[in-house]
Amino acid sequence: MTREELQERILSILEHDFEFEAPGLTDNLRDDHGFDSIDAIELLGKIETMLGFTLSREEKEQAMSIRTINDILDYIEQIRSARQS
Template sequence: MTRAEIEAKILEFFRKEFEIDNPGMDDDLREAHGFDSIDAIELLLEIENILDSELTHEEKKRAMDIRTINQVLDYIVSLAEARQAGNRADQASAVKSR
């Protein structure tokens, strides 16, 4: 999934679930949109949906520092890349072991 595709999904999610239309990509979500704990959890659940896998404890801890939508996108892209790299490594080791 490209960054643009992730961005479209996240913006649609913000519009539908948080009722935030066209947010600034660098808006502080707490300051500008009153983002709270429940919103943060809801967003993380959506990120798990997008990635189709659960977040680890460490990944959730990293999410605590997120303030803006650009940071949300960076976070998802980095997790998606890490998962792809992990899948490739698994496949390579499976081929080797044959």
């Protein structure tokens, strides 16, 4: 899956499941969209489903630094790359 395809899927999830309106890739998820820790846990579950595997505790802890949609995309690419190595 390319970054563009990932972006489309993540934007779709955020718009449909979290009711984001016109999210920008550099928007602060918390400040601009009211994204909270419960939302983050739910999003990680959706990312696991999308990737087809369960994230390790360490991988989930890495998600704590996510602030923007670009961060989400970087996070997914990093995990996929590490798993393929």
